Amino acid sequence: xxxxxxxxxxxxxxxxxxxxxxxxxxxxxxxxxxxxxxxxxxxxxxxxxxxxxxxxxxxxxxxxxxxxxxxxxxxxxxxxxxxxxxxxxxxxxxxxxxxxxxxxxxxxxxxxxxxxxxxxxxxxxxxxxxxxxxxxxxxxxxxxxxxxxxxxxxxxxxxxxxxxxxxxxxxxxxxxxxxxxxxxxxxxxxxxxxxxxxxxxxxxxxxxxxxxxxxxxxxxxxxxxxxxxxxxxxxxxxxxxxxxxxxxxxxxxxxxxxxxxxxxxxxxxxxxxxxxxxxxxxxxxxxxxxxxxxxxxxxxxxxxxxxxxxxxxxxxxxxxxxxxxxxxxxxxxxxxxxxxxxxxxxxxxxxxxxxxxxxxxxxxxxxxxxxxxxxxxxxxxxxxxxxxxxxxxxxxxxxxxxxxxxxxxxxxxxxxxxxxxxxxxxxxxxxxxxxxxxxxxxxxxxxxxxxxxxxxxxxxxxxxxxxxxxxxxxxxxxxxxxxxxxxxxxxxxxxxxxxxxxxxxxxxxxxxxxxxxxxxxxxxxxxxxxxxxxxxxxxxxxxxxxxxxxxxxxxxxxxxxxxxxxxxxxxxxxxxxxxxxxxxxxxxxxxxxxxxxxxxxxxxxxx
Amino acid sequence: xxxxxxxxxxxxxxxxxxxxxxxxxxxxxxxxxxxxxxxxxxxxxxxxxxxxxxxxxxxxxxxxxxxxxxxxxxxxxxxxxxxxxxxxxxxxxxxxxxxxxxxxxxxxxxxxxxxxxxxxxxxxxxxxxxxxxxxxxxxxxxxxxxxxxxxxxxxxxxxxxxxxxxxxxxxxxxxxxxxxxxxxxxxxxxxxxxxxxxxxxxxxxxxxxxxxxxxxxxxxxxxxxxxxxxxxxxxxxxxxxxxxxxxxxxxxxxxxxxxxxxxxxxxxxxxxxxxxxxxxxxxxxxxxx
Numbered sequence: 001x002x003x004x005x006x007x008x009x010x011x012x013x014x015x016x017x018x019x020x021x022x023x024x025x026x027x028x029x030x031x032x033x034x035x036x037x038x039x040x041x042x043x044x045x046x047x048x049x050x051x052x053x054x055x056x057x058x059x060x061x062x063x064x065x066x067x068x069x070x071x072x073x074x075x076x077x078x079x080x081x082x083x084x085x086x087x088x089x090x091x092x093x094x095x096x097x098x099x100x101x102x103x104x105x106x107x108x109x110x111x112x113x114x115x116x117x118x119x120x121x122x123x124x125x126x127x128x129x130x131x132x133x134x135x136x137x138x139x140x141x142x143x144x145x146x147x148x149x150x151x152x153x154x155x156x157x158x159x160x161x162x163x164x165x166x167x168x169x170x171x172x173x174x175x176x177x178x179x180x181x182x183x184x185x186x187x188x189x190x191x192x193x194x195x196x197x198x199x200x201x202x203x204x205x206x207x208x209x210x211x212x213x214x215x216x217x218x219x220x221x222x223x224x225x226x227x228x229x230x231x232x233x234x235x236x237x238x239x240x241x242x243x244x245x246x247x248x249x250x251x252x253x254x255x256x257x258x259x260x261x262x263x264x265x266x267x268x269x270x271x272x273x274x275x276x277x278x279x280x281x282x283x284x285x286x287x288x289x290x291x292x293x294x295x296x297x298x299x300x301x302x303x304x305x306x307x308x309x310x311x312x313x314x315x316x317x318x319x320x321x322x323x324x325x326x327x328x329x330x331x332x333x334x335x336x337x338x339x340x341x342x343x344x345x346x347x348x349x350x351x352x353x354x355x356x357x358x359x360x361x362x363x364x365x366x367x368x369x370x371x372x373x374x375x376x377x378x379x380x381x382x383x384x385x386x387x388x389x390x391x392x393x394x395x396x397x398x399x400x401x402x403x404x405x406x407x408x409x410x411x412x413x414x415x416x417x418x419x420x421x422x423x424x425x426x427x428x429x430x431x432x433x434x435x436x437x438x439x440x441x442x443x444x445x446x447x448x449x450x451x452x453x454x455x456x457x458x459x460x461x462x463x464x465x466x467x468x469x470x471x472x473x474x475x476x477x478x479x480x481x482x483x484x485x486x487x488x489x490x491x492x493x494x495x496x497x498x499x500x501x502x503x504x505x506x507x508x509x510x511x512x513x514x515x516x517x518x519x520x521x522x523x524x525x526x527x528x529x530x531x532x533x534x535x536x537x538x539x540x541x542x543x544x545x546x547x548x549x550x551x552x553x554x555x556x557x558x559x560x561x562x563x564x565x566x567x568x569x570x571x572x573x574x575x576x577x578x579x580x581x582x583x584x585x586x587x588x589x590x591x592x593x594x595x596x597x598x599x600x601x602x603x604x605x606x607x
Numbered sequence: 608x609x610x611x612x613x614x615x616x617x618x619x620x621x622x623x624x625x626x627x628x629x630x631x632x633x634x635x636x637x638x639x640x641x642x643x644x645x646x647x648x649x650x651x652x653x654x655x656x657x658x659x660x661x662x663x664x665x666x667x668x669x670x671x672x673x674x675x676x677x678x679x680x681x682x683x684x685x686x687x688x689x690x691x692x693x694x695x696x697x698x699x700x701x702x703x704x705x706x707x708x709x710x711x712x713x714x715x716x717x718x719x720x721x722x723x724x725x726x727x728x729x730x731x732x733x734x735x736x737x738x739x740x741x742x743x744x745x746x747x748x749x750x751x752x753x754x755x756x757x758x759x760x761x762x763x764x765x766x767x768x769x770x771x772x773x774x775x776x777x778x779x780x781x782x783x784x785x786x787x788x789x790x791x792x793x794x795x796x797x798x799x800x801x802x803x804x805x806x807x808x809x810x811x812x813x814x815x816x817x818x819x820x821x822x823x824x825x826x827x828x829x830x831x832x833x834x835x836x837x838x839x840x841x842x843x844x845x846x847x848x849x850x851x852x853x854x855x856x857x858x859x860x861x862x863x864x865x866x867x868x869x870x871x872x873x874x875x876x877x878x879x880x881x882x883x884x885x886x887x888x889x890x891x892x893x894x895x896x
Contacts, residue, residue, distance in 0.1 A: 117676065124684030198687060200856075202720075203694040203895060207855050214811040215818075238784045240651060241753060379650065441659035446721055446749035450650050495665050502752055504781060507688065507720045511662040514688030514720075519666035520674070585676045599688035605667070607675035 048080060048164070048183070048260060052087040054094050058108070060130070060152075060162065061101040067189050067256050067263050074161035075102060075152065081261040082185050082285065083150070083164025090145040090171040096138040098130060102157075105129035108138070109153040110166060111323060111544070112307055112564035115140035117584025117606075120546055122153045125585050125603055129154060145170035146307025147281040147325045149185070156194035159287035159593055163187060167281065168307070175482075176303050178279035178329060182270040186293075186341050186350050188255040188286040198594055201249055201506040208253050211245040211345065211370045213237075236375065240450065244372035245345075246503060246538060247464065249594055250288045252348025257289065259339065259352040267361070268352035272332060278354070279303075280339075283325045287593040290321045290344035290540060290567075292466060292473075295337045295354070296365055300328040302474060308562045309482035318474035319344065319463055321542030323565035323591035326474075336360035344465060344540075346370045371465045373570065377538055380455040380571035430491045432557040433532055433575040438496055440511035443536065448512045449502040451536045455573035457555035463540060463569055476552060476574075479561035485551050488559070491530035491577055495521065499568060499590070499600065501537045507598055508537075508590065514599025521588070522605045523580045533566070534573040541595060542567045545604070547586035550576040565591055580606040652751055693717040694895060698807075699848075701862070701891025708733040710889070721749040725757060725779075730764075740764040743775055743791070754780035761793055769833035771795050785809070800828030817858070821846040830871055835879070837871020850893055858893045 063076040077083030088094055100106045107129045109121035119140045123129030130136040145168045152162035165183045190197060200207045213234070221230035237244045262268035272278055280300075284291060294300070294317035301314045304327035318326055336355035343349060346367045353361055439451050460477035461467070501508040510518065523529055531550070533543060543550075544565040552566055553559045553575055568574055589601040668674060671683050678684075699712035709732040716723045725747040730740030745759030761773040777791030786806055793801040803825050810818040824843045827836050848862030864887045868876050873883035 122684065124682060125678055128678075128681040199692050199694075202692045203696070204855060210814045212811055212814060214813060216812065241781050241783060241785060438658075438660045439655070440662040441655035442662045444653055444655040444659070446751055446754075449752040453650070496660070497665075504753055505720050505749070509688075511660070513662050515684070515686045516689040518671070519663045520669045520671065521665045522667035522669055522674075583676065585678060597687045599686055601686060603671055603684075605669050605675055 048082050048185075049078065049084040050087050051084045054092055056086060056094065056096045058083070058096060058098045059101060060098065060106045060108075063161070065161070065189075067258070068191055070191055072191050075106070075157045076161045077108070077164060081161045081258075082187065083162065085165040085167060085183055086150070087167045087169065088142055089169050090142050093139065093141045097135050098138065099135040100130040100132055103132055105131050105154055106157060106162075107152055107154045108150055108162075109546075110138070110140075110148070110150050112148045112325075113140070113166070114143050114547070114549075114582065116582060117547060117586060120584075120586065122546065122587045125587055142168050144168060144307065145174075146304055146309070147183075147283060147327050148307050149283045149285055149325065151285065153587070156198075156287070156593065156597070158285075159188075159190070159194045161189075163285035165281065165283055165285075175309065176279060176327065176329070177277070179276040180272060181279035181281060182354075183260070183281045183283065184268075184270075184339065184352070185260055185283040185285045186289075186291050187258045187261070188250070188289045189258055190250070190254045190256070192254055194287075194593075197250065197254060198597065201594065205249075205503045205506045206243060206246070208249065208251045209243070209245060209345075210251060210253055210347070211247070213244065213372075233372075236378065240378075241504070242378065242450065242538060243503070245370060246373070247370070248289065248343060248345035248347070249506075249539075249592070251345050252343065255289065255343070255348065257286075257291075257341065257343060257348050257350035259341065259350040262352065264349060264351045264364075269358065270352065270354045271358065272354060272356060274332075274335070274356055276332070278330050278332065280328050280330060281325065282320065282328065284320045284322050286322050288322065290319060290542075291341040291350065292317060292319045292344060292368075293326075293339070293341045294318075294365075294471065295330065295339050296362070297334060298330050298332060298337050300330060302326055302328050302478070305479050305561060306563045306565060310561060311480040311482055313474065313478045314472075315474040315478070316471035317466065317469075319466060319567075321540060321565070321567045321591060322593065323542050323544045324563075324567065330354075334362070336362040338362040338364050340365055342367050344463075346465065368465060368469065371467075373464055373538055376456065376461075377464055377570035378450070378452075380452050380573075428490050430494050430530060433530060433553065433555060434494060434496065435555065435573070437534065437573070439536075440498060440513075442512035443498060443500055445512055446505070447502055447507050447509055447514065448500045448536065449504065450538070451498075451500075452534065452571045452573075455534050455571050457573050459552075459554055459560070459574070461569060461572075476560070476567075477554070479552075481551075481560070481562045485549075485559050485562050489528045489579070491528045493524070493527060494530040494532065496532040496534065497521070497602070499533060499535045499537055499541050499543070501539070501595070501598075501600070503538075508595040508600035509598075510600060510602050515601040515603075516599065518602055520585070520603040520605045522607070523578070525580060525583050525606055528577060528579050530575055530577050532573065532575040533568050535568045535570055538570045539592075539595075540567050540569050541590040541592065541600065543588070544591045545578065545586070545588045547582055547584065547604070547606070548578050548580045550578055552576045580604075583607055688720065691718055696895040698893060699889075699891055700894065701860075701889040703864075703887050703889050705885060705887040706731070706733065708738065710891075716747065718747075723747040723755075725755075725759075736766065737764065738766050745775060745777070747779070751780075753782075754778055757791070761791075765834055768835070769831075771799065771831075771834070773799075773801065798829060799831060802826045815852045817850050817852060819846075819848045819850065819860075819862075821848065827872075835872070835875035837869075837873070837875065839871075840869045841872040842866065842868045846889075848889070848891075848893075856895050860889075860891055860893060862889045862891070863887070864889060 065074045107121045107123045117126045119138050120126040148166040150166045151158040260268040299314050301312050339352045341350040460475045462473035466473045497510050500512045542565050550563050551559050583606045586604040588604050589596040695715045712729045715726045725745040727743040731738040741763050743761045745757040747755040747757045750756045757777045761775045763771045773793035773795040779789045790804040805823045807821045822845045825841045829838045844866045846864035848860045850858040850860035852858040867884045
């Protein structure tokens with residue numbers, strides 16, 4: 001077996017780290033129980049096993065874990081959470097043999113990797129899955145470099161532990177230089193059976209929301225802003241039966257947030273030497289959680305998004321959803337820092353420490369307060385300026401700018417078409433994405449609880465809870481692919497799909513049609529295509545298209561950044577260009593696992 | 608037979624009238640919204656315009672199982688939208704001090720997101736014996752984002768009266784401003800007809816301490832001497848329950864309920880030596896799993 005457990009000299013820095021102890025001193029009380037990733041990789045504590053080479057063997061099985069004080073069964077790859085980090089080389093032909101020791105079929109999907117569809121690992125679409133006892137051999141050539149990840153695409157196995165980092169070193173010298181690096185994989189864990197959790201949401205969509213508006217809050221509002229304002233602030237929400245605190249379906253009331261498989265108590269630690277420049281490879285490998293990540297007192301220079309190099313942009317904080325990755329460069333001056341990743345609904349956080357010795361810790365910030373969604377999140381542009389109650393918290397920032405910039409366009413059809421023609425110098429009617437909202441006829445039924453008629457198209461909104469927080473927060477508008485995007489070709493076709501849902505019924509879909517009722521989206525082989533995604537819900541959906549890149553553009557048709565997973569904010573309309581170079585059937589879905597499983601999923605045919 | 612049809616039509620009309628008035632309130636809400644923005648828009652419900660997009664327009668004739676590269680080696684992917692789920696909801700499961708009786712109000716469903724078998728059962732138990740019970744067995748079909756239409760049968764048991772069977776047609780769902788409504792029209796044998804409406808609301812004092820106002824009214828199409836029920840508005844119950852959600856699935860409560868009977872039903876009560884209005888205290892538990 002050519003599998004190496006991070007024994008290469010180049011990986012030495014990683015092996016030096018020895019973590020002191022795991023919270024509660026429960027380490028290895030029973031060797032078969034994973035308390036945190038570090039507890040099973042003895043000799044390499046604090047970090048996940050690393051595998052490299054051209055041939056990799058992975059074994060899917062069950063492991064006992066204890067993250068919260070109770071022992072549960074997890075589905076794991078090579079017995080660890082996260083799964084081993086695969087460190088591969090661009091240009092290599094790799095063979096990855098995956099053996100399934102579970103009693104149920106399983107699979108592994110290589111997230112963001114360009115490969116033949118038969119190797120993509122989506123059961124029932126690209127292959128039949130890996131049956132119990134079977135070994136499936138994945139073979140593909142690595143045509144890219146950067147930070148990626150891999151995970152099960154079967155049922156809720158990803159949620160119960162099957163995810164790991166996939167690092168592809170560039171063939172040539174890496175243009176990103178750093179003295180040392182850490183993979184920081186964020187995830188979430190529930191002690192409940194995920195199917196039970198899902199069923200509870202089916203019965204009651206707000207089961208895990210403990211930030212609901214209350215009566216005392218209403219009276220506080222009355223006291224501070226008067227009855228009329230207090231009522232007005234609630235009017236639209238109540239009328240429409242929408243919850244302004246519906247920020248996440250699953251909160252810390254069932255989730256424990258993990259950093260590299262460690263609970264906040266276990267405190268994953270990365271040790272650095274004074275003066276070192278560090279590359280942090282952040283991967284959101286969670287099932288259902290958006291994280292807002294920052295390292296207080298340390299600037300983050302974002303150099304890679306979804307494995308693709310971007311023009312460096314320095315920020316204090318970034319938000320990312322399941323499936324997304326960001327590489328950041330940091331230059332620590334202090335001896336210890338807290339890596340703080342609060343969940344979008346502010347119910348909890350994952351955390352770890354960067355420090356020069358094992359005994360040093362930095363303060364842990366408090367969770368930010370919960371903010372209500374705004375009218376902008378519900379209705380896009382139309383709300384601009386007419387909801388002072390809920391808008392007051394966000395005036396004068398990027399949001400406002402965005403709404404102003406595009407407001408006129410959405411409001412006035414003649415102005416809109418003029419805008420269109422002015423940008424249409426090339427003669428291609430598709431030079432600029434269409435901004436005419438076209439709802440599907442299936443959006444008028446029981447599966448859809450709202451539609452947005454005047455979406456916002458600005459990309460410079462950090463999103464709910466991050467607006468005007470006093471920190472410089474990364475937005476999609478900040479991202480520019482470094483070398484430009486190879487394929488400058490203008491689109492030859494345009495399609496529009498809407499992201500839809502019904503929180504009361506806990507149903508999620510594209511165009512109001514859940515997966516089972518849908519037909520595939522056909523894309524012509526090698527034809528440049530524009531895809532418009534409009535979010536007709538109040539949640540942010542990280543949309544992941546398998547098998548091809550999603551080149552995000554702005555509303556003027558300027559291509560910005562190459563992604564594999566694009567977060568689409570509430571009431572937002574975005575577009576991306578894609579060139580499907582590889583034929584076959586591909587999956588396209590919201591990477592919030594429960595939204596995907598509820599039906600926000602389309603099959604794509606490239607032929 | 609003709610008479611029964613007429614009553615059925617009336618009962619249906621009642622349901623539709625209430626439904627329509629909800630819908631119109633809804634429309635009104637949205638027209639206000641449209642006025643606010645100065646634009647024609649409807650963010651919820653409504654009918655698809657003629658030029659609405661065809662959600663299958665991009666399929667080029669392919670389906671999940673047909674067309675180029677369609678997966679053949681086994682079952683196609685199925686997700687939770689094609690699974691069936693279930694729930695058992697105990698809305699009221701309580702002890703009533705005045706009547707020294709236990710009251711239960713349970714609902715269960717099994718099915719998909721949009722089509723479900725729904726069973727509702729409500730009754731009183733006193734001295735360990737079932738006094739009264741009303742059980743509805745319905746097929747529920749989602750007709751809009753927040754509303755299910757339900758059709759089926761209802762079976763009544765009355766220890767001291769006459770058991771009756773009914774056909775049922777109703778609407779259950781969530782009205783604007785978060786009112787949970789459940790209304791059903793019934794058509795029984797011999798021209799009996801009935802209509803019930805239940806409404807619930809929730810006020811959160813904290814995330815776990817919740818006040819639930821509840822109202823219920825019952826109407827009958829004609830006098831039912833055997834069960835001592837009069838025609839027209841027959842009875843109402845208005846309650847307030849304060850519960851503490853240890854989990855959202857288990858919440859004990861205390862409550863008070865004001866019950867009134869009207870018209871002939873009130874007369875029957877007085878003949879039995881009972882009052883036509885009562886204030887009752889209850890303790891119980893709300894649960895679901």
